[in-house]
Amino acid sequence: MASPPESSIDGAERPLSKLLSRVDLDGHNLPPSPAPSSPSVGRRRYALATELVYTETKDQYGASSIPIYQSATFKQTSSAGGQEYDYTRSGNPTRTHLERHLAKIMNANRCLAVGSGMGALDVITRILRPGDEVVTGDDLYGGTNRLLAYLANNQGVVVRHVDTTVVERVREAVTPKTAMVLLETPTNPLIKIVDIPSIARAAHEANPSALVVVDNTMLSPMLCNPLDLGADIVYESGTKYLSGHHDIMAGVIGMNDSALADKMYFTINATGCGLSPNDSFLLLRGVKTLAIRMEKQQANAQRIAEFLENHGFKVRYPGLKSHPQYDLHWTMARGAGAVLSFETGDVGLSERIVEAARLWGISVSFGCVNSLISMPCRMSHASIDAKTRAERQMPEDIIRLCVGIEDVEDLIDDLSRALVQAGAVTLTLDGFHANQEQQEATTA
Ligand SMILES: Cc1ncc(COP(=O)(O)O)c(C=O)c1O
Numbered sequence: 001m002a003s004p005p006e007s008s009i010d011g012a013e014r015p016l017s018k019l020l021s022r023v024d025l026d027g028h029n030l031p032p033s034p035a036p037s038s039p040s041v042g043r044r045r046y047a048l049a050t051e052l053v054y055t056e057t058k059d060q061y062g063a064s065s066i067p068i069y070q071s072a073t074f075k076q077t078s079s080a081g082g083q084e085y086d087y088t089r090s091g092n093p094t095r096t097h098l099e100r101h102l103a104k105i106m107n108a109n110r111c112l113a114v115g116s117g118m119g120a121l122d123v124i125t126r127i128l129r130p131g132d133e134v135v136t137g138d139d140l141y142g143g144t145n146r147l148l149a150y151l152a153n154n155q156g157v158v159v160r161h162v163d164t165t166v167v168e169r170v171r172e173a174v175t176p177k178t179a180m181v182l183l184e185t186p187t188n189p190l191i192k193i194v195d196i197p198s199i200a201r202a203a204h205e206a207n208p209s210a211l212v213v214v215d216n217t218m219l220s221p222m223l224c225n226p227l228d229l230g231a232d233i234v235y236e237s238g239t240k241y242l243s244g245h246h247d248i249m250a251g252v253i254g255m256n257d258s259a260l261a262d263k264m265y266f267t268i269n270a271t272g273c274g275l276s277p278n279d280s281f282l283l284l285r286g287v288k289t290l291a292i293r294m295e296k297q298q299a300n301a302q303r304i305a306e307f308l309e310n311h312g313f314k315v316r317y318p319g320l321k322s323h324p325q326y327d328l329h330w331t332m333a334r335g336a337g338a339v340l341s342f343e344t345g346d347v348g349l350s351e352r353i354v355e356a357a358r359l360w361g362i363s364v365s366f367g368c369v370n371s372l373i374s375m376p377c378r379m380s381h382a383s384i385d386a387k388t389r390a391e392r393q394m395p396e397d398i399i400r401l402c403v404g405i406e407d408v409e410d411l412i413d414d415l416s417r418a419l420v421q422a423g424a425v426t427l428t429l430d431g432f433h434a435n436q437e438q439q440e441a442t443t444a
């Protein structure tokens with residue numbers, strides 16, 4: 001597993017009682033559900049891997065898997081309405097069950113599930129007003145960058161991109177008009193680490209009303225709980241690790257402040273972006289296998305990162321001691337995740353490697369059971385224009401690997417063949433080594 005020896009995937013070194021300290025275990029702050037998944041008051045709290053699987057249902061027939069309430073409307077018993085549910089845009093028992101389960105896992109008082117990760121960020125950023133300022137990173141997922149650019153160009157929101165790996169840069173950028181500090185860690189695709197606790201402290205000191213929002217897609221609640229690190233809101237794309245099979249789009253938002261949660265819920269009901277009953281069911285099913293998938297994915301990712309580094313490539317992965325922010329990452333996270341990137345020194349060479357891979361699917365996204373290979377500047381981050389990419393020092397040749405649960409020897413074998421076929425390595429008596437250009441990229 002990609003972790004320092006003393007770390008543990010199930011968070012054993014951090015008692016779950018601490019992780020769950022702010023969770024509303026009896027569900028008073030949560031919307032009602034006929035099939036609550038919150039644990040009973042006073043019951044023993046288990047390790048995170050167990051809590052992921054454990055749900056409590058009060059289904060009338062004892063269904064052990066939450067039913068899909070595939071219904072747009074719910075009959076009322078009187079003309080005054082007033083039943084727990086009336087219309088699925090406003091609330092649905094399957095979605096509520098999922099949200100309660102996720103709140104427990106995310107160590108949040110309240111979780112809301114919507115139709116995609118970008119949908120989650122849209123709901124969050126709807127609290128911004130013209131003139132509000134957002135301080136954010138200079139290495140962000142392309143879609144996040146695009147939504148922020150839209151808000152800047154059309155809604156009068158001022159967006160400041162700074163190097164969020166330097167706490168001081170964020171502190172300098174926060175003003176009385178800063179409504180939001182938006183962070184990603186590790187960043188996608190440069191795998192830079194951002195110090196959530198220090199930034200949250202600095203941002204709140206500089207402007208107590210600024211909300212610190214963290215995109216936790218790259219780690220998932222299995223490996224990191226940003227709300228415990230000082231964030232006000234955490235969100236992530238449920239399309240990735242949470243669901244794990246690339247068969248749904250989803251987004252989740254977690255927070256502890258109930259007034260803030262009510263504002264988010266208002267937007268979800270008003271705009272109709274709540275997660276559908278069927279996708280809520282699939283996301284809940286995916287969450288149950290998160291621990292076992294993540295454990296295997298990051299063990300594979302560690303092996304592959306070491307394989308590439310040992311063969312002379314410049315690799316970015318927080319499980320490698322050579323990562324410049326290795327220590328910082330492990331103060332915040334319980335694992336390194338399963339996304340890594342490496343450089344070849346030449347765009348054409350990178351294209352040949354990607355196209356020579358067979359087992360690694362050429363695809364955007366990550367967190368899925370099968371392994372993917374991509375060129376972010378052409379694919380996931382193509383919506384960031386070439387000039388901005390250059391200003392932000394995104395290497396055009398960078399290859400991103402999103403590691404799945406396959407047999408790791410098969411993955412290394414396929415990657416080795418792709419590297420040889422593309423002409424990226426020189427064969428030696430004892431194996432192969434990255435060519436001269438990559439060695440220069442490594443030392444640059
Ligand atoms: C870091 C990160 N955040 C958010 C998103 C948006 O998620 P979704 O595709 O579910 O809208 C993505 C990918 O799309 C991502 O990589």
Ligand SMILES: N[C@@H](CCSC[C@H](N)C(=O)O)C(=O)O
Nearest residue numbers: 141143188364365366379380
């Ligand atoms: N065409 C899509 C690209 C989605 S990228 C998905 C994922 N976040 C990743 O990093 O691979 C778009 O324009 O959003």
